[in-house]
Amino acid sequence: MKKRFCKLIPAFTMLVLLFTSCAKEPTVSVIEATIDGYSVTFSVVVTDADTYLWDFGDGSTSTEAAPVHAYVSSGDYTVSVTVTGKGGEATATKAINILPSVTEMLSGGTTATNGKTWVLSTGYVAGVNGGSVVDNAMFVMLPTVENVLTVIGLGYEYDNEYTFYADGKYVVDVKNELAVTAGIYGMVNGTTKDVGNEYNTLGIYAGSYVAPASATWTLHEEDLVVKAVVNPVGTDVPVLTEDRTITGRKWVEISSDAFFGILDFPSTRKFIIKEITPEKMEVALFVCGYFPDQTAWNVPSYFYHLTYVPKN
Structure with a gap:
């Protein structure tokens, strides 16, 4: 029996090797x-x-x-x-x-613990930067110039900083307690401190501003309907206003008492993202600038098309 078992061992080993090799x-x-x-x-x-x-x-x-x-x-x-x-x-x-989402490009994403800070670019691109009426076409009709704030005597306002966080937190830091301010808004609120020089025909000045203790931002993708002045270069009283619908664009809503770019009435606490990359953001800002009709002072009349870049 023992001899027979010993003979089976080599046979079993060969069988295992055969199956393994197969x-x-x-x-x-x-x-x-x-x-x-x-x-x-x-x-x-x-x-x-x-x-x-x-x-x-x-x-x-x-x-x-x-x-x-x-x-x-x-x-x-x-x-x-x-x-x-x-x-x-x-x-x-x-x-x-x-590829990065708009939220990541705007805020730096969830890995950016300090958020992402944007400042106004000193550059100028024809057809991209300037002014227009408030409509979906956003055709720039009023050109600006390179280093425009310096040209109009407000160059020190390039230090305004706007920081977006991925969780929706938002921080405005105007550095010198002055912000780029729409002219009518500053007049109504008595906050205008510097109107610039004789070349300033843009209707934006430097006005005092205290940032809120906390603020938020929200990204939207749906259509945006905004009441706007139809002919902002006219003199009609009362002025004709109508709802304008902005379609096919992402837009950002800023919480009360905060702002982005130009401090103005609450009706402007939002801006259109025309184009965004990790290196730049082209926006359309709502600006209230129709003076003849006092009842329309807080109604957006222009888009100011500006470019912002990440702070170095």
């Missing part, structure tokens, strides 16, 4: 990635695989066969998957790019 090595094809904002659905076609190990390139992993992963911020990531089977393992990699 186990197929897993294969893995190209990784597929479907990107929806910051969420990515991954999949891969494999054969002879029992387990999966995904590395999403941001420190996160998964053992699911077809995982869905949410990235925290934009950027380039190298994703890899290693599959394991009875015959060994195989690995595939793929480079993906997550």
